[in-house]
Amino acid sequence: MANIQIRKYRDDDAEAVKEIFTLGMSEHVPSSFMHILKQPLTQMVLMVMFCALMASSKSFLLPILAATLFLAGTRQFVVYVFNRYLETSYRKDLNRIREFYLQQKDSCFWVAESDGRVVGSVACLPAVGEPGCLELKRLSVRRSHRRMGIAKALCQTVADFTRERGFPAVVLYTFVVQTDAQKLYEHIGYEKIREIALSELVAKILNFTLLEYRLYVQRDGKKD
Template sequence: MAASFQIRKFQDEDSEAVQEIFTVGMSEHIPSSFTHILKQLVTQMVLMCVFCGLMGSSKSFILPILAVTLLLAATRQLVVHTCTVYIENSLKKDLLSISETYLKHKNSCFWVAEADGRVVGTVSCLPNEDVPEALELKRLSVRRSHRRIGIAKALCRTVADFTRDRGYAAVILYTSVVQRDAQHLYEDIGYKKTKEFVAPQLIAKITNFTLFEYRLQFKEDD
């Protein structure tokens, strides 16, 4: 695929496409999130205890296998529910009111990447209360059909240029342990991992669902 696209500021008519790209992009992390949970020791211990306990009490393979299968299905459904709640909260927080959230303040903005006559990527930035010297990169997502042609990197450069032009010292962002492609992208364009912490939700603490803070620090002579 030829790398033919343009990056422009968000317009209100882009809203539906932006919401779709975000929703689909976040839903893609459900399988990797489920796999992450299965790799945790606490998950494996619970499954083993249930299997061995039922195996010992029932003297049958069928009941413990059925129970473990149901537990796995319930766990995946929990991942789906958690992802759905996050998507809904994100839509309410800013993606249903992008112009109001991002375009009415000089130190925030929202951009889309357009190719083949449609919106295929998104990114935004805004001030971070906890890191006043930096702007936070958010909502980076690219349609699967248009990945690996440089759109994500171009969107990140757009945020970096905007941030530098506003006189900030750095760009920061947050991503999760299951978003490995995103981590590789950020590290490839110069971001450094500066912090890692477990997400505050109970299920995240139980399953050690870690978030990473990345930072792109500008040189003083840039």
């Protein structure tokens, strides 16, 4: 991790942090699209539509065209959902990081800097659904700086902060399609606790779930 510095967020980091987060989230569009295509309901709809159009038109052209339009529409739906998620994230905290993280008790926001350029970020705050724990949020690293140990170092920064504040564990939530993130968390010691079904009807139908992970940083007052 030569020339990498992890430091607290400054106001002039705002645009870089949002850019890194946006690019990172956009990488999950293809995996989310493939996740939807693998669902039995999606495959059933495609098959029924193809067979019905094939039987009525006596031609391959119309069902193939309809299937292509269906797939294109599904991908646009995924893009729409992710754009809505980005808008919600900006509105909730990324447009007011100092207020949301740095001015609140037991909360913080860090960036990873390489040669004067922000290349990663992470944050934590008290976990709403898990009293007595801190929640890791907004972990993201530029693609050009991955596999350099930056994400691991950012996670360790949160773990150290959690331990220093006297909390026993860090929790985090990640989407089922974020497989690379899941491998990272498990590699550094996080345990998968449960899967959480989202409340939205479409998410339930498409089996789009959240995974909860937990890292114990101290047990009985002792460091692991």
